[in-house]
Amino acid sequence: MEGLITSLSELTGTNLSYLFNGKHLAWYASVRFTILAAFFGAVLALLFGMLGASAKRSSFAPFRWFGSGYITMVRGVPDVLFFLFFPLAFEQFVEYLFSLNACTVAERASGKWPPCNAAQWYLSTSEYFVMACVSLGLVYGAFAANVIHGAMRAVPESQLEAARAYGFTKRQVYWHFQVRQMWIYALPGLSNVWMLLLKATALLSLLQIADIVQWAGKLGAANYFPAAGLVHGDWRWRYYIVLFLFYILLTFLSELFFRKLQKRASRGMALDQ
């Protein structure tokens, strides 16, 4: 590897080994946070989306209100607000539970937060990461709920009627006909939600996660000490341009994937077009 890099460096006349030093390797490795957050965020968003859509379609009024409220609330407020609010609120909730056992009554009545030091919950990167995934799932779950709700209604009523006429139970009609056929109508919208979610993963650094954005800022900062590596001025713009292109590439790949998926999902479906 070392030999390859030096020979490539000589060939191109640039300092390629700079791009493969330890810090840069850590930067490339931090892409995992972005990809994993997008993946788990999407899985949770799909789950919350299904739950939200089911709640909105429920025959029980309070569930319906809850579903509508969830969808409207998240839409009226910026995603970054939820992204910061949810982890902080969850942390405080857990600290409150801790304080019930760990702190005295007088400490809990003092109005300070956390009431006593024993109730303090110190979060590590992995815990922040899990909460970031849940936040992404919650916010984009509301978007997905709206898409799925619309797609459920787009399934031709005659298909469901036919299924009922054949004697399928309510549950079978729901799962094997409505949900099965809903995907094809939901896919374009869900691909849109995925694009939004993918772009929102750039916000991970706001939750103290050392993701690609945070690393880019650190690596690009001016370095005047030869002992710390290559001496260079403020190179942050180069690193941010790389991130800019990286996200465009991710968008492009996602588009290809969803086009394939759409084609696959449309097989054997009685569609108008």
Added chain:
Amino acid sequence: MNIESIVATHWLSAVVNDVIILFKPALFNIYFALASIPLGFPLAIGLALMKNSRSRLWSSFAGGFIYAFRGSPLFIQLFMFYSIALAFNQTLWKPLGIDDFVLHPLFLGPFVLILNTSAYAAEIFYGAIRAVPKGQLEAARAVGMSRSQVFRSVTWPNMLRLAWPAYTNEVVFLFHATALVYFTLPVINEQKDLMNKAGELFEKDYNVFLHFSVAAGYFLLISILIFFLFGLVYKALNKHLQHLSDSTDGAGKMKFRPNYMR
């Protein structure tokens, strides 16, 4: 006095207090949105027309611009343009004596927001241009209208009317996007926006529910206001079509059903 009674007596006054404190920061979010729309709108129309143009060069340029700015996060775009502006500081802005202005968030924020929103809005307007009724275009050409006349009397009004609900939605998204500006650009003195000030208040007493809820309330309120104002414009755009639909459910009435897609 236990904590429950303190919370009960001060709950409402704490909310009122927060509403007052967060009023000025809300103006910064409103400023960012208001500064971006007047330039973002014509730029978006221009890009949409460019993408629709028959010239390969212009349409691929506009298409590429739209794809790049829709395909990457605004968060990165803000960082990118700020760092590029910094890189040119010594060689360009300082000698020209405009470094304070160019690097100021109140300039750079709207600058990036304009590029961002014009890409999203251009895609909306481009879709609307493609959806202009072909029959009307043919009729206009058949009566001998020039190209600019066809544009003014057929393409433009139809495009605006078709795109308006989606454009309204984009403006709301733009307003929400203003929350990101001060996460990336330097905060100067007390020039803070809603998220910034809410975060600062949170660090004082750790009351996440109060401060973030009031900030969220401001965002919600202004979003509803945008829907209302743009709904009035939509009504005016559809005035001439009122007789086509029955009087109770006019075509000009925009439903308060926000679109979820950006």
